[in-house]
Amino acid sequence: MTSPNVAVIGAGWAGLAAGVALTDSGVKTTLFETSRILGGRARLITLNEQIVDNGIHLLSGAYTATVSLLDSIKMPLESLNIDRQPFRYSYGPLHINTPPNYIPGKRLLGFLFARGLSLADKFSALKFLQIVKGGKLVVEPSDSVLDLLLRYQQTATLIELLWNPICLSALNIQCERGCASVFTNVITDALLGPEDSSDLLFPTVDLTSLFASRAARFIEKREGTICLGRRARITQGKNNELMIEGSMKCFSHIVVATSPHNVQSVFKESSMIQATLNLINQFTYEPVYTIYHQYTKNISTDTRMIGLNSPYAHWVFDRGITHQDLGLIGIVISGSGPHQDLTSEQLAIRSADILNEKFSFGTPLWSKVLAEKRATFSCTPGLKRPAQITEKKGIILAGDYTYQRYPATLEAAVRSGIKASKIILESL
Numbered sequence: 001m002t003s004p005n006v007a008v009i010g011a012g013w014a015g016l017a018a019g020v021a022l023t024d025s026g027v028k029t030t031l032f033e034t035s036r037i038l039g040g041r042a043r044l045i046t047l048n049e050q051i052v053d054n055g056i057h058l059l060s061g062a063y064t065a066t067v068s069l070l071d072s073i074k075m076p077l078e079s080l081n082i083d084r085q086p087f088r089y090s091y092g093p094l095h096i097n098t099p100p101n102y103i104p105g106k107r108l109l110g111f112l113f114a115r116g117l118s119l120a121d122k123f124s125a126l127k128f129l130q131i132v133k134g135g136k137l138v139v140e141p142s143d144s145v146l147d148l149l150l151r152y153q154q155t156a157t158l159i160e161l162l163w164n165p166i167c168l169s170a171l172n173i174q175c176e177r178g179c180a181s182v183f184t185n186v187i188t189d190a191l192l193g194p195e196d197s198s199d200l201l202f203p204t205v206d207l208t209s210l211f212a213s214r215a216a217r218f219i220e221k222r223e224g225t226i227c228l229g230r231r232a233r234i235t236q237g238k239n240n241e242l243m244i245e246g247s248m249k250c251f252s253h254i255v256v257a258t259s260p261h262n263v264q265s266v267f268k269e270s271s272m273i274q275a276t277l278n279l280i281n282q283f284t285y286e287p288v289y290t291i292y293h294q295y296t297k298n299i300s301t302d303t304r305m306i307g308l309n310s311p312y313a314h315w316v317f318d319r320g321i322t323h324q325d326l327g328l329i330g331i332v333i334s335g336s337g338p339h340q341d342l343t344s345e346q347l348a349i350r351s352a353d354i355l356n357e358k359f360s361f362g363t364p365l366w367s368k369v370l371a372e373k374r375a376t377f378s379c380t381p382g383l384k385r386p387a388q389i390t391e392k393k394g395i396i397l398a399g400d401y402t403y404q405r406y407p408a409t410l411e412a413a414v415r416s417g418i419k420a421s422k423i424i425l426e427s428l
């Protein structure tokens, strides 16, 4: 067995998950990260001297790989810093409240007693879920989520208030354009898995503290190296050894764990993985807008998360409740939409007006609009995604876009990182 020496490019959740799994197996690992802050798209930023997240993230009870990784890297007495809540869904006039996990059939009860749906809506949603659960759903590769929903007679109310918001939250794309088979995977795992799989998991600390800093501590304790502020580019030595420009070391394997739009720039000679790049270069991207409004400390929505069914404010998060950031309200707008036609200033004003109408918060003390233009790849029907093993021996991909079952999510990133480590260990 050769002694492996692995480089991981990118310290987002995929690269860090790979780093944790590799160093835990005793593999010599060096991580390179362009930024000085760990966590990639799920990282902290500082606004007005306050630590917040680059984008508000919600985890699901179906994120089993993520939760188990978070658990494995924390110190014995450290908290997981996750506030796990039973599925509670409030979007415009629709309210679904599920009882706690110990009550059998809690999700069915939640649906039956939902407010804002007619009996016909409830019947049609439950029938659809039953067909999904029974594995009897007919999904064509070219189907959009909307095609699927219409084929199974989902009502306009269900589409507007339930399925499209779920599609936007999970796939970050409107149901007219979202991939039906990936959507079905999400529904199957998050709504039809074990009772606690539909729980909502709210981080209670910033995302870098939740995972990335702990992962880095874990890696360094196992003699892994993390090079921050270091943009890595792959080159080949005289005998085709894998190297990182500017470093004299040769690597047995390199895990490329950047977001898809950065993959090409990681290679000095793109011909090394041309077929893979041809697939990635077909990708298009969807934005996520996060708008923070800071009010006086005494205001609250009285709920962690609420959906407003407005194109200018999909979901409202009360960071006072989740993070003890009193008076700080975060709004998330997923995917493309009319909000993109507004300037940041107009969007800040528009969304503050919506909050004021609903909660009478008045005018915020300050507001900030964060527009992540390439937050996720567009999870459209028939999209061909690259395999993690590339045509170049020793080069393995990781990242949310490589985990085929899921859309771009933390869970997809984590699973892809763990899989990259398995691929390497199995190749030894």
Ligand SMILES: Cc1cc2nc3c(=O)[nH]c(=O)nc-3n(C[C@H](O)[C@H](O)[C@H](O)COP(=O)(O)OP(=O)(O)OC[C@H]3O[C@@H](n4cnc5c(N)ncnc54)[C@H](O)[C@@H]3O)c2cc1C
Binding pocket: 009, 010, 011, 012, 013, 014, 015, 032, 033, 034, 035, 039, 040, 041, 042, 054, 055, 056, 057, 058, 059, 230, 231, 232, 233, 257, 258, 259, 262, 265, 266, 288, 289, 290, 372, 374, 375, 376, 398, 399, 400, 401, 408, 409, 410, 411, 413
């Ligand atoms: C605003 C927003 C909200 C979101 N909300 C949710 C949510 O609620 N729930 C959820 O599950 N998911 C959510 N996501 C998606 C989730 O953040 C991503 O799926 C996940 O973070 C992707 O992780 P990754 O490691 O694959 O990629 P990234 O996080 O993009 O990490 C790639 C890393 O590679 C680094 N890099 C790039 N090039 C180089 C180079 N040449 N050398 C060294 N380093 C390099 C980058 O700096 C980056 O740190 C959201 C995303 C955004 C943007």
